[in-house]
Amino acid sequence: MDISLFFIVILSHILFDFVFQNEFILKMRFPKSKSYIDNKLKEKTSLRIKERLYKSLYSLSIKKRSIVGNVIHSTIHLIGIYIVSAMINLINGQAVYVPLFQVLLISISHFIVDELKSLLYLKDIKLIENIWVFWLDQLLHLIFILLILSICNNINLINMLREKILIYPNGFSLNEKLLIVFINISIATWGVGIFIKILMHHLSSNNNKTDFKIRNWSQNNKVINKDTLEEDAGAPNGGFIIGLLERTFILVSIVINYPMMIGFILTIKSVARFKKLSNDSFAEYFIIGTFLSFIPALLLGIIIRSLFF
Numbered sequence: 001m002d003i004s005l006f007f008i009v010i011l012s013h014i015l016f017d018f019v020f021q022n023e024f025i026l027k028m029r030f031p032k033s034k035s036y037i038d039n040k041l042k043e044k045t046s047l048r049i050k051e052r053l054y055k056s057l058y059s060l061s062i063k064k065r066s067i068v069g070n071v072i073h074s075t076i077h078l079i080g081i082y083i084v085s086a087m088i089n090l091i092n093g094q095a096v097y098v099p100l101f102q103v104l105l106i107s108i109s110h111f112i113v114d115e116l117k118s119l120l121y122l123k124d125i126k127l128i129e130n131i132w133v134f135w136l137d138q139l140l141h142l143i144f145i146l147l148i149l150s151i152c153n154n155i156n157l158i159n160m161l162r163e164k165i166l167i168y169p170n171g172f173s174l175n176e177k178l179l180i181v182f183i184n185i186s187i188a189t190w191g192v193g194i195f196i197k198i199l200m201h202h203l204s205s206n207n208n209k210t211d212f213k214i215r216n217w218s219q220n221n222k223v224i225n226k227d228t229l230e231e232d233a234g235a236p237n238g239g240f241i242i243g244l245l246e247r248t249f250i251l252v253s254i255v256i257n258y259p260m261m262i263g264f265i266l267t268i269k270s271v272a273r274f275k276k277l278s279n280d281s282f283a284e285y286f287i288i289g290t291f292l293s294f295i296p297a298l299l300l301g302i303i304i305r306s307l308f309f
Helices: 006-018 022-027 033-040 047-092 100-123 125-129 132-150 157-166 174-206 238-255 259-272 280-308
Strands: 210-213 224-225
Touching: 006 047, 006 100, 006 132, 006 174, 022 047, 047 100, 047 132, 100 125, 100 132, 100 157, 125 174, 132 157, 132 174, 174 238, 174 259, 174 280, 238 280, 259 280
Parallel strands: none
Antiparallel strands: 210 224
């Protein structure tokens, strides 16, 4: 088996789990509102019938909705693997054979893991922002990918990767290096952004004594005062966009071997949040978020540079 197939599947997973998964699919997979159930029952004239049917209809509808959402999501992943393969072929001119049966198995396993996550969410809505559920979800996807590719191709994929790493970077072909670069960029930008968002929610939900609660750190970076419930004005998705830009800037700085540029980012962030840093709670979240953003970008930038220089 060409190990490029493994990297293609991983890149596709990152792109279509984080980057290109839109709000519509998320709402299908994790329904939050009962309004669509109420609309279905609006035509009922008998209150007794409505009360009797509501619980069962609601339960069936949200489960059906999550199943449909996860089927669509898994199908997009299936198509995405071939899109990534075609993209690499277009860039490098070297085609990678992508067996349909193996891709189908990976998509089915993706559906199973995601549907289990949706069912957990329906039991407890808070689990969707639980950092441990996030890591378990990603770990299960990785295990299934490794198992399916190893069993179907009668190889030990982990040993193959280890052998290539031992003679790093010469063990990787140009195709594989390009895929690793795209994987690192996707993780450093979108993957880390999603992780920071979930971790900030997880920390703030467990900290009942804090004066300020950070919500949607990677999306809008707004600070909410629990006592006044007054929100600071900010650009929609401003925090998330800033995070993408700063990590991209760090990656570029490391790849071109000019790390001094990173100090420029720290200066801008500190000046922009200077007034809010006087609040201890905000300062703690700010420092945590900054380190979580900078460290992965630095490490992944070093990996990208080491592949070619």
